[in-house]
Amino acid sequence: MMDDAKKKALKRFSIQTQMEIVKMISRVPAGHIGGSLSITDLLSVLYNKHMKIDPKNPKWENRDWLVLSKGHCGPALYATLALKGYFPMEQLETLNSPGTNLPSHADRNRTVGIDMTTGSLGQGASTAAGVAVGMKMDGKDNKVYLILGDGELNEGQVWEMAMMASTKKLDNLIAFVDYNKLQIDGRTDTDEVCNLGDICAKFAAFGWYAQRVDGHDIEAIDEAIANAKDHKGDPSVIVLDTVKGNGWSRIADTAGSHSRGVSPEELEEALAEMQTVMDNI
Amino acid sequence: MSKIILSKERGKDVSDMRTAYCEAMIEMAENDERIVALDADLMTAMGMKPFAKKFPERTVDCGIQESNMIGVACGLSVWGKVPFAHTFGPFCTRRACDQIFMSGAYNRANVKVVGSDPGITAAYNGGTHMPFEDMGIMRGIPTMTVVEPTDIVMLKNLLPKIADQYGMFYMRLVRKGVRKVYEEGSEFEIGKAVKLSDGNDVTIIASGYCVAEALDAAELLKAEGISARVLNMFTWKPLDEEAVLAAAAETGAIVTAENHNVINGLGSAVSELLAKKNPTVMEMVGVQDEFGEVGPESYLRERFGLTAEYIAEAVRKVLKRK
Incomplete structure (x- = not known):
C-alpha cells in the first residue's frame, strides 16, 4: 500500500512531466506526444519509488536499468530525467534542435541517464534481455525495466525475446506494455491493423508472470511492480491500460496524437487543463 | 606490426x-x-x-x-x-x-x-x-x-x-578446412594488408578463399614473365588505403579477387578509393551479381570463377588496358 501523500506526490510528478512534454514539443514542428503522455504515470512510479538510481551518478553499477523500447517516446523520459536532476531543466528546450543531446529517439550516447539506444521497434526487448542476462552472469540483483509499446508487439522480435527470457528464467526483467490501444494506422485491439488479442494470455503462454492494471492508477502500478519484484523464476510483464495523449482532452485517445505539433494556443490550453488536474489532486 | x-x-x-x-x-x-x-x-x-x-x-x-x-x-x-x-x-x-x-x-x-x-x-x-x-x-x-x-x-x-x-x-x-597460407608465428594487424609476394607489373588484392588462389595465379603468371604483387586484404573495412595506393602507384594495374559479389565487395572498396585518389585500370574476380547454388566447392569455384586460372586471366586482361 502506498500512503496518500506519496500517491499524490507521484501523480503531481507525472503531471509535471506531461507539462514539460507539451512544452518541449511546442518548440518543434511535431513530436511523439501521444505515446509520451500515456507513460508518465509509469515513469513517475518507477523513478520515484521502485528504481534504484542515483541521478548524480547515472552509471552507478548497482543501479536498476530502464530500456525505453518505444524509443520515440524519448520526450517523456527526458522530462522525467530532468525533473529527477540528471541534467538541467533548460536542456529540455533543445529537443530535436541541431546538435542536441535530446533526439526524437532515446540515445544512450547522447543523453545522461539513458541506458540504451532505441528507436527501431522490438529491439529494446532484446537489448534489455541482454542486460538482464549479463546481470545474472555477474550475480547482480539489479532489475531491468523494459517499456514496450502496444503497437510494438507487432514485431516478431518481441516474441523471440519472450520465448528466450522465460527459458533463461530472467526474473530480473520486468516489462511493461503501454496498452493505449492505438498505433499509427488504427486500433491495436480490433482488426484494424493487427489485433493484439489477450496480451496477458500471450505472455503467460510464453511462460511469463503477467499482470494487467490501470496504467493511470499510481497505486495499481506500484502494487503490480511490487508483485513482479517478488515473483521468482520468471520474467514479468505488466500490461498497462492507458490512454494515448492522456492529460490533454483535445488529443486523448486519437491515433493522430502519435506525432503532431502543438501551437501556442494549444500549449496554453493543454497546460491549463493539466494545471487544473494538478490543483485538484 | x-x-x-x-x-x-x-x-x-x-x-x-x-x-x-x-x-x-x-x-x-x-x-x-x-x-x-x-x-x-x-x-x-x-x-x-x-x-x-x-x-x-x-x-x-x-x-x-x-x-x-x-x-x-x-x-x-x-x-x-x-x-x-x-x-x-x-x-x-x-x-x-x-x-x-x-x-x-x-x-x-x-x-x-x-x-x-x-x-x-x-x-x-x-x-x-x-x-x-x-x-x-x-x-x-x-x-x-x-x-x-x-x-x-x-x-x-x-x-x-x-x-x-x-x-x-x-x-x-569458414567452418571447415581451408588452404594454409601462413605458418605459426605469423602476426597480423587489423586494418593492415599483408604483402605476400612482390611484383611490378600488376597487384592482385585478394581475400579469404581467393588468397591461396591468388598466390597460385602469381606463380602461373611468373612463368609467362608477368611479375604480380599479391596483397591479402583481410580487413575490408577500414581498408588499408596506403597499401592500395602504393600498389596502384608502383604496379599501375589492379585485380581484386573475392569469394563475394563484386558489387559492394572488395573490388568496390578498392575502386572507390582509386577513383578518388588515383584512377587505375582494374579487373574484379568474384561473383558477378548472381545467387549462389548448391554443389561441391570444386564445382562452385569453377561455376563462379574464383580459381587461380580466372585470376590469371583477369591479370592478362587488365595488362592489355594498362
Missing part, C-alpha cells in the same frame, strides 16, 4: 577453422571473464560445444532467433561483456541487419558478429545459405570493422585483437 611466415605448400589444413575458433575462444575466456559466446542453435555446427561445456554460464544459445540473439549480445556488451555471436553469414547479416545497425553500431555496442560459411564454402547448403553479400552489407554500416581471416594461423592471431578492440566487428569464418 605484421610478421609473416608463408606456408610453402599451401595445402588444405588438416584441422577445421571451427576447431581453432573454439580453442581460441576457450583460451581467451580463461584469461578474460568478459568473453561470452552466443549462438542461434548452431553451436554444434560451429563446434562450440567444448566452450559451452567449459563455460556454461557464459554461453547463451538463443535458439533459432538471430535478431534476438544479436540484440541480446548488444545488451550484454552494454552491460560490459565482450560477446561473440555466431550464426551462418546470411542469417546474421541479412536477417539481423537492422539489429546489427541499431542495437549494435548506432548504439556503440561491442559485439563480435561471426558469420560462417562464406560464399561458395556454404557448398551443399546451396543458394539460400550462400552469402555473397554479407561483407558488403556490413561495410555499409558506420563504425563496423569487417574482416575475413584467411586460415587458422591468422584466425588465432586475430581473435584476441578483435576482442580487445572496442566496437562492432563482422568476421567471416
Whole structure:
C-alpha cells in the first residue's frame, strides 16, 4: 500500500512531466506526444519509488536499468530525467534542435541517464534481455525495466525475446506494455491493423508472470511492480491500460496524437487543463 | 606490426577453422571473464560445444532467433561483456541487419558478429545459405570493422585483437578446412594488408578463399614473365588505403579477387578509393551479381570463377588496358 501523500506526490510528478512534454514539443514542428503522455504515470512510479538510481551518478553499477523500447517516446523520459536532476531543466528546450543531446529517439550516447539506444521497434526487448542476462552472469540483483509499446508487439522480435527470457528464467526483467490501444494506422485491439488479442494470455503462454492494471492508477502500478519484484523464476510483464495523449482532452485517445505539433494556443490550453488536474489532486 | 611466415605448400589444413575458433575462444575466456559466446542453435555446427561445456554460464544459445540473439549480445556488451555471436553469414547479416545497425553500431555496442560459411564454402547448403553479400552489407554500416581471416594461423592471431578492440566487428569464418597460407608465428594487424609476394607489373588484392588462389595465379603468371604483387586484404573495412595506393602507384594495374559479389565487395572498396585518389585500370574476380547454388566447392569455384586460372586471366586482361 502506498500512503496518500506519496500517491499524490507521484501523480503531481507525472503531471509535471506531461507539462514539460507539451512544452518541449511546442518548440518543434511535431513530436511523439501521444505515446509520451500515456507513460508518465509509469515513469513517475518507477523513478520515484521502485528504481534504484542515483541521478548524480547515472552509471552507478548497482543501479536498476530502464530500456525505453518505444524509443520515440524519448520526450517523456527526458522530462522525467530532468525533473529527477540528471541534467538541467533548460536542456529540455533543445529537443530535436541541431546538435542536441535530446533526439526524437532515446540515445544512450547522447543523453545522461539513458541506458540504451532505441528507436527501431522490438529491439529494446532484446537489448534489455541482454542486460538482464549479463546481470545474472555477474550475480547482480539489479532489475531491468523494459517499456514496450502496444503497437510494438507487432514485431516478431518481441516474441523471440519472450520465448528466450522465460527459458533463461530472467526474473530480473520486468516489462511493461503501454496498452493505449492505438498505433499509427488504427486500433491495436480490433482488426484494424493487427489485433493484439489477450496480451496477458500471450505472455503467460510464453511462460511469463503477467499482470494487467490501470496504467493511470499510481497505486495499481506500484502494487503490480511490487508483485513482479517478488515473483521468482520468471520474467514479468505488466500490461498497462492507458490512454494515448492522456492529460490533454483535445488529443486523448486519437491515433493522430502519435506525432503532431502543438501551437501556442494549444500549449496554453493543454497546460491549463493539466494545471487544473494538478490543483485538484 | 605484421610478421609473416608463408606456408610453402599451401595445402588444405588438416584441422577445421571451427576447431581453432573454439580453442581460441576457450583460451581467451580463461584469461578474460568478459568473453561470452552466443549462438542461434548452431553451436554444434560451429563446434562450440567444448566452450559451452567449459563455460556454461557464459554461453547463451538463443535458439533459432538471430535478431534476438544479436540484440541480446548488444545488451550484454552494454552491460560490459565482450560477446561473440555466431550464426551462418546470411542469417546474421541479412536477417539481423537492422539489429546489427541499431542495437549494435548506432548504439556503440561491442559485439563480435561471426558469420560462417562464406560464399561458395556454404557448398551443399546451396543458394539460400550462400552469402555473397554479407561483407558488403556490413561495410555499409558506420563504425563496423569487417574482416575475413584467411586460415587458422591468422584466425588465432586475430581473435584476441578483435576482442580487445572496442566496437562492432563482422568476421567471416569458414567452418571447415581451408588452404594454409601462413605458418605459426605469423602476426597480423587489423586494418593492415599483408604483402605476400612482390611484383611490378600488376597487384592482385585478394581475400579469404581467393588468397591461396591468388598466390597460385602469381606463380602461373611468373612463368609467362608477368611479375604480380599479391596483397591479402583481410580487413575490408577500414581498408588499408596506403597499401592500395602504393600498389596502384608502383604496379599501375589492379585485380581484386573475392569469394563475394563484386558489387559492394572488395573490388568496390578498392575502386572507390582509386577513383578518388588515383584512377587505375582494374579487373574484379568474384561473383558477378548472381545467387549462389548448391554443389561441391570444386564445382562452385569453377561455376563462379574464383580459381587461380580466372585470376590469371583477369591479370592478362587488365595488362592489355594498362
